[in-house]
Amino acid sequence: MSARSFLDTTIVLVASDASRSEHKGSVACIADNAPAEAPQYALRELLAGDLQNLCDLHNRLKSADNIGEALAGLASLPPFVGRKKSSGIEEFARQLEERFSTAPETPLVNVKDEMAQSLALKIVRIWVAACESSNWTLVQPLSCFRGGEFDYGAEGDLRAPSDTFNCDKSSRCSAAGYMYDRVGSVSKLSDVLHPDKLPEKLQGKAEVASRRKALKDLRNSGPKSFNKRGCRALGDAYFVVMCPPGASVISTNSIDFDLMCEAVGGKLIVP
Amino acid sequence: MEYSTEFLLRPVRGAQPLGSKKKEIPSRFVQQLLTEWLDQASLPTEVGGIKATPVLESSSSEIQDVPEGNISQERAYPHAFDQSSPEGMARASIANAANRMSLALDAFEDGDIFQVSSRLGEAAVSLSVAHQKLGRDNPLAALVGYMKRSLLVADVDALTRASIEAMNSVLLRCANSPIMRLTEAARQSGLLERNGWRGDEPAIAALAAAVLNQAASEDASTGQTAIVE
Numbered sequence: 247m248s249a250r251s252f253l254d255t256t257i258v259l260v261a262s263d264a265s266r267s268e269h270k271g272s273v274a275c276i277a278d279n280a281p282a283e284a285p286q287y288a289l290r291e292l293l294a295g296d297l298q299n300l301c302d303l304h305n306r307l308k309s310a311d312n313i314g315e316a317l318a319g320l321a322s323l324p325p326f327v328g329r330k331k332s333s334g335i336e337e338f339a340r341q342l343e344e345r346f347s348t349a350p351e352t353p354l355v356n357v358k359d360e361m362a363q364s365l366a367l368k369i370v371r372i373w374v375a376a377c378e379s380s381n382w383t384l385v386q387p388l389s390c391f392r393g394g395e396f397d398y399g400a401e402g403d404l405r406a407p408s409d410t411f412n413c414d415k416s417s418r419c420s421a422a423g424y425m426y427d428r429v430g431s432v433s434k435l436s437d438v439l440h441p442d443k444l445p446e447k448l449q450g451k452a453e454v455a456s457r458r459k460a461l462k463d464l465r466n467s468g469p470k471s472f473n474k475r476g477c478r479a480l481g482d483a484y485f486v487v488m489c490p491p492g493a494s495v496i497s498t499n500s501i502d503f504d505l506m507c508e509a510v511g512g513k514l515i516v517p
Numbered sequence: 518m519e520y521s522t523e524f525l526l527r528p529v530r531g532a533q534p535l536g537s538k539k540k541e542i543p544s545r546f547v548q549q550l551l552t553e554w555l556d557q558a559s560l561p562t563e564v565g566g567i568k569a570t571p572v573l574e575s576s577s578s579e580i581q582d583v584p585e586g587n588i589s590q591e592r593a594y595p596h597a598f599d600q601s602s603p604e605g606m607a608r609a610s611i612a613n614a615a616n617r618m619s620l621a622l623d624a625f626e627d628g629d630i631f632q633v634s635s636r637l638g639e640a641a642v643s644l645s646v647a648h649q650k651l652g653r654d655n656p657l658a659a660l661v662g663y664m665k666r667s668l669l670v671a672d673v674d675a676l677t678r679a680s681i682e683a684m685n686s687v688l689l690r691c692a693n694s695p696i697m698r699l700t701e702a703a704r705q706s707g708l709l710e711r712n713g714w715r716g717d718e719p720a721i722a723a724l725a726a727a728v729l730n731q732a733a734s735e736d737a738s739t740g741q742t743a744i745v746e
Contacts, residue, residue, distance in 0.1 A: 337726075361720060367659040378704075395699070397698065
């Protein structure tokens with residue numbers, strides 16, 4: 247009997263980026279648990295999260311006139327990875343220094359353009375792989391999500407598919423609609439994420455608090471009145487609730503999933 | 518003279534059917550008409566020793582429909598095939614790099630690893646020349662830069678037939694159909710990546726690793742490591 251799996255955003259990202267050291271293991275794990283399905287919500291999260299950050303990085307790099315501006319632009323990015331942000335910038339600065347010390351005559355604009363090209367290609371490569379992978383089937387389409395292709399703008403800036411990282415403003419939240427069909431599971435997750443019941447490792451996490459609030463809002467007011475701003479706060483809860491019966495969620499993030507999977511009798515696989 | 522007119526017979530994007538009844542069009546007859554029309558109307562003609570060809574808008578960010586296949590691209594974007602234009606010169610350099618990769622495959626089959634290394638270096642030089650000729654916001658330039666860096670940092674001992682074939686295939690794709698969208702450039706670089714090539718710019722690889730919250734991968738700075746497939 248073959249195992250079925252349901253992929254979250256973290257595993258879709260790793261399996262779509264062949265340059266990562268965890269890539270092979272993740273792809274093998276997905277193959278071991280075939281057939282695999284990825285909800286379109288994973289693409290929506292990938293686009294609005296990591297790829298938006300990288301795209302922002304591209305455009306800041308592209309607009310910088312000197313090294314100082316480039317570094318200042320990077321430093322003013324949102325705290326995308328918490329304390330790892332500074333180490334990323336330090337590594338970037340070290341690589342830049344190495345580049346200029348080995349080829350000091352290279353004009354900055356050439357270096358900058360080549361970096362921007364490389365970054366644009368990396369962003370689009372991840373996006374295309376996530377959308378077109380043969381390792382999984384995309385399921386649970388979202389009418390509020392536009393999708394499409396990245397492209398250069400007239401000034402050389404990198405533009406999101408359909409020119410936005412967000413959902414269609416005129417549509418209501420499709421993800422909330424799917425989840426409300428399993429409102430019993432939504433209730434269970436809302437209960438288990440109560441601050442008094444959280445294990446120590448999840449205590450005080452803003453992400454968990456906002457997730458619980460979004461789940462409560464959905465349970466109490468239904469999908470028609472659900473505030474679209476809560477869509478991303480649903481996050482990991484979406485995958486736990488929407489995982490098909492008999493399938494396992496595959497994620498690289500066990501900390502947030504363990505508790506929720508246990509609450510609804512779901513199974514989690516971490517490569 | 519024979520021309521492929523198949524692309525002209527494809528439905529126009531966004532076109533709406535005028536009636537509910539589908540009219541049968543004698544495709545052979547239409548094709549013949551189109552071929553004659555192309556012969557008469559849109560062939561390059563020489564004026565005062567200079568070849569005049571129909572020029573269409575070709576800014577990379579404004580490409581609406583990239584025609585598939587060699588002949589249609591040559592018709593739609595003649596400047597990219599004109600050897601006196603920067604794009605045409607770039608294309609010639611890419612073709613030269615493809616030729617070097619074919620020689621690398623010969624050397625690989627002979628087990629001459631030093632010759633393989635030399636051929637990769639030659640191909641990288643050709644791509645460096647091509648890269649300098651291409652516009653900065655051109656998806657082809659991004660792909661050419663990726664290939665150039667991949668060749669420069671390649672671990673020759675880790676090369677396989679599949680990796681060389683993949684590189685040669687992408688080079689030929691670029692030489693034959695140089696106009697492409699960013700998505701297609703990404704697909705082609707993905708093919709290379711899946712076959713073991715690593716062409717991300719090192720500083721960008723380091724920064725992207727931090728953004729994507731991943732452990733620093735040794736692949737980013739040392740180039741090609743494990744060859745998949």
